Amino acid sequence: MTAGPPLARPQPSGATARVVDGLRRAIVSLELEPGTKLDKAELTQRFGVSRFPVAEALNRLKAEGLVDIRPQSGSIVSRIRLTxxxxxxxxxxxxxxxxxxxxxxxxxxxxxxxxxLNMRQQKAAIAEDDHTRFHGLDLELHDLxxxxxxYPRVRAMVEGARLSLDRARRLLITPRRIALTYQEHAAIVAAIAAGDPLTARTEMSAHLDSVIGELEDFAKEYPALFDGS
Structure with missing residues (x-):
């Protein structure tokens, strides 16, 4: 009996998830900037997998709005959509x-x-000029x-919305924005400690409005990173 062609070796379980994870981190951290071309051959080498997990990963990241797949010109890191x-x-x-x-x-x-505790750590991160640490503490505060x-479903909804905004917010990590963010956080925490629900809600809205306002200004200055108005 003639032996058939050797069976293709299956990818280790989780290969696609590993590529999704790694690419998502690279995109959200702006290691891969909006508009960057994603070459499948390079990605297979980077992650040590075959083309199939890479293709699957790109499709998943497309569903998250982080990758654009264009049949004629390949895949790119999606530009940030202001809408x-x-x-x-x-x-x-x-x-x-x-x-x-x-x-x-x-x-x-x-x-x-x-x-x-988080606010003390934020203050220390500012004193040490540690932008990465401050960003992590910012995320931690909002998660608290x-x-x-x-309510787990509410947390999942907010986490999804936050993840979609994270790379946009990283564009705004400047000493000025960090100082403003600290002040805005302090106002929210003070309202909670004072037992003032209306002020707490108002300060949170003002904080988030401030961020989106700065993002829109940034988009006018660097339109190549953004898609839409």
Whole structure:
């Protein structure tokens, strides 16, 4: 009996997920900037996989709005869509505003302790000029607002909206924006500690509006990184 061709070696389980993870981090961190061409051959070498997991990963990232696949010209890192940024910020404003109002009504000792620790760490990161650390603490603070409400579906919705905005926000990491963000965070935390739901919600809205306003100004200065108005 003649032996058939050797069977293709299956990819290790999770190969596609590994490529998705790695590419997503590179895109969100702006290691791969908007408009960057994604060469499949280079990606197979970078991640040590065959072309199939790469193609699957690109399709998944397309569904997340991070990659554009163009049949005639290949795949590129998608440009930041301001309409998507506005929609995601609208969602965050509604849910995070409600979350901080909830916390102001309940004034959990556990939450207040965690918020005060986070604010001290933010201040230290500013003093050390550690932008990466500050960004991580910024994300941690907003997650505290949502996660300690205790509704997993709400947290998942906010996390999805935040992830879509993350690379856009990284464009705004400047000493001025960091100083403003710290002040805005401090106002939100103070309103929660004072048991003032209305002010907490108002300060959260002002904080998120400030970020989207700066993003729109940035888009006018660097239009090549953005898609749409």
């Amino acid at each position: 998507d940024a506005r929609e995601n910020m609208f969602l965050r404003r509604a849910l995070e505003g409600e979350a901080v109002a909830y916390h102001a009504k309940h004034r959990s000792k556990k939450l207040l302790s965690a918020l005060r 607002f949502i996660s300690l409400v205790g």
